[in-house]
Amino acid sequence: MRCGEGASGAASPDKATDMAIDQATVRKIASLARIAITDDEAAAMEGELNGILGWVEQLGEVDVTGVEPMTAVIPNTLRLRDDVVDADPLTGGNRRDDILANAPEPQHGFFGVPKVIE
Amino acid sequence: MTDLTNLTVAEIRDGHRAGDFSAVEVAEAFNANVAGAKALNAFIVETPDRAIEAAKVADADRAAGTLKPLSGVPIGMKDLFATNGVQTTAASHMLEGFVPRYESTVSQKLWDAGCGMLGKLNLDQFAMGSSNETSYFGNVISPWKRNDGGNAALAPGGSSGGSSSAIAARLCPAATGTDTGGSIRQPAAFTGISGIKPTYGRCSRWGIVAFASSLDQAGPMARDVRDCAIMLENMAGFDPKDATSLDLPVPNWEAALSSDLKGKKVGIPKEYRLEGIDPEIDAMWDAGIAMLKDAGAEVVEISLPHTKYALPTYYIIAPAEASSNLARYDGVRYGLRDLPQGAGLQDMYAATRADGFGPEVKRRIMIGTYVLSAGFYDAYYTQAQKVRALISRDFTAAFETCDVILAPTAPSAAFGLGEKTADPLSMYLNDVFAVPASLAGLPAMSVPAALNREGLPLGLQIIGKAFDEQGVLNAGLAIEERAGFTARAEKWW
Amino acid sequence: MSDYRIKGETGEWEVVIGLEVHAQVTSNAKLFSGAATAFGAEPNTQVSLVDAAMPGMLPVPNRECIRQAVRTGMAIDAQINKWSRFDRKNYFYADLPQGYQISQLYHPLVGEGSLTIEADEKAGIAADKVIGIERIHVEQDAGKLMHDQHPTMSFVDLNRSGVALMEIVSKPDMRSPAEAGAYVRKLRAILRYVGSCDGNMEEGSMRADVNVSVRKPGDEFGTRTETKNVNSVRFVMQTIEYEAKRQVEVLEAGGTVDQETRLFNPDTGTTRTMRSKEDAHDYRYFPDPDLLPLELDDAFLAECRDSLPELPDAKRARYLGLGISAYNADVLTAEVENARWFDALLETGAEPKAAANWVTSELFGALNRLGKDIGDCPVTPAQAGELLGLVADGTISGTIAKQVFEKMLETGDGAAAIVDREGLKQTSDTGAIEAEIAKVLAANADKVEQYKGGKEALFGFFVGQTMKAMQGKANPQVVNELLKKALS
């Protein structure tokens, strides 16, 4: 458990001491998030992310025994839709032109992407 | 003839209906103001023709006796709402040039109600920010200036900074906003206007570029409480296309407006008395308490014990949801594509997203990715959702002893552009009073209450029970009537 | 010894198999949008703004997809979770427009269940075996990538994107390719009975992720590989055979098996590492904030249960109880359309055993010849019932019945009408039969000699000759009796 552990109470936002993330981790996260970063950016982010994460870690001190994680912010149950095709044009198909209208690389009715090797 | 751009939504609606002026005259007046206010950078796209077109329809409708609820009222549309045939960017390079072939539910409702569109309003990129400094299309500048003789450009608040700036500068009588963690209320407070975030689920999220799905709510921003009620009535309503939409009738909020608070209890959360806060904020709060008492309400102290955890909770949940919501911006189907020489698919993603997203967006995606990643999910995300449940419980308990809650909207007046950009955390802290109601999905509004000694507006926030927008609007009206806030920014642009 | 073992240099190895079967839910519209699901449409025509993950689009679940998954769960006696929810599985790929797949990790719709595969000596399955099913969850299918249309580009078609899938996850309970094959066939049969999936493996409506590991018998489970999207029973079995052998070789050479995703090549029957999925192991699952928890009420569940048909195991048991052979019962229940056709035939009052024999030999034989399946069978169960009725009441012989059936297939006419028109009614007129017998015996005096000399097998020859002389219309029983008398 990361939260709480090492979080020195109400960590002051400008003075996070728990440097949990190193630059390698920053690069790993960036890669998971598919965002190319330079070394300079990684270095800058290391500090920023540690500052923010050090600060949010104060949540670890909250006693949540017996508390269920919130699921619906306002009590409400999931509605289900009828199995009807194209009942509403806004959520139905048969609008290829609209689907492809903003495509960077439309190709014969497809979206073109750099060749993928599976 | 009076300057039509000084009129409120209600005044335009009623004046048009009465034949005092034509809708085209109104649209032309606002178009002119928009065209003359480039210095504020409030609009990303101006659509004067759309405004005129709708105005002509409104005038024809009046002649034909088929007026709609908002016929003749031109508005600004935050550029987070998809507008059919008009570029929709979320203020990001990622969506520069993106022209949707669909209309968001909320904007469609407004057009159906007779509104015309003056343009697409600037905002913080993907609605991430509290000062409108993260827009790819440049900062929005508040029309307000400090009275210190200096000429510092001030933040209009964020993320709905284009909306707040435009209304305060009379570029539009009302605008749409969205509020994820204060993005309607804080900019309203910074610019001396009103804004309401309704109960989560009141306004459909369909067609609004998502930031954090469990928090995002659309709402109106306008010059006064009545206008907020009118606008909200025409934005809210059940939408089968949004699974979190509330299947409830839309009340006649405007008709039921009443500033008589006899029999109402107003809760004052003791945890919102922050140590070291600007004493002017506390003074304004106390003045607000007096105003509500004067309106007949009884004031009670309440406790929201988990208040201090609201911001850190928000800064786990919102980035987590955002990191996933923004995964669709990958350069495949729309928007920016960066394809370096010889790049494969995954390189294309990384290059596109590096180029398309601004630093704050990247920062939040990174945090969100991290807190959801293997081994950290429970410690961060699950813990945050549990604390969120506790924050929500705090409100439920508090509302057993009061009807609405009164608090400041923001811990400070508008700050200068660039003052907080170096330190993301200090920026985040600006939403300390706004975020708890967002986490609990509750209706909350900001109304202008006072000017500080620098001559800048301060806002008071009213938080209500779920579904009780009426209670919030009524308390807001009680403050509005007593605060007598008539100050406006002097035109310098 | 029926246990499947791989003989390596260091001894025998056991194979451990678990299958994750993705079955496309039968529905008109997609899981979270109103776009159609039909197979074979023009690229990107069955794509809604939601399926293309346009900015601001939101999912709303299709009730029918949930209903079919629940009914499927009930058909495998599984725990149905009245409270479930959808999670996002985050990864980047060109066939995944949202950048995440809406699936169910933490709280699936269907919990533990099982199905039984039948003993099959020939396949080395010694006894009936219960295969555990871990869960069924509902999720979105991805789009399709085409790599061979352009020298430097792949093409993305999102028609499948958002189609509802049930992921049916077995326990690692299978120990041979044959068991895995039997499991997939049985699962397919159940899905088709329930009507929750058409089971069309060529069109990709059903495909399996094949998890294979090997171990020395009695050891702990070894590291498994997952071979993705294998789309036929035969390929599933080939995948297992290849993977098991490959893993044994790796291990015996002192190496370790990597836990990895692999691809099956149907042309070579081999598998290889799947490059595109190599780094996608951290899916950052979390509850989809666009969707509230899915709560099912009792009325919904009752409707699901009440609408379930008789399932393969129950049907097979009923057939056995009617005296139908185990072989015929298996054949008749394997495909739901066949079983339904046969049930309709039984409803005409046909004698079960005779009807089962006729269907499995005559009818299936004819369909085979005509290249048709039961769905476009030219003869209705009612017509077949009429035909079998004519045999049962002695109006025609079995031999004549074959002729009549041929005519029925040709003309579409009823059996009785054909018998009448062609004068095929069977005769029990002893005088006429005796006259023909006399002629047959006279013409074959040598054979009569041999018969009387003890070559009793020739009796059948005399029956055949007499029947032939009677043009098949003599009652065989009467012919037998009269022949015996004449030869004694």
Ligand SMILES: [Mg+2]
């Ligand atoms: Mg799998």
Ligand SMILES: [Zn+2]
């Ligand atoms: Zn799956």
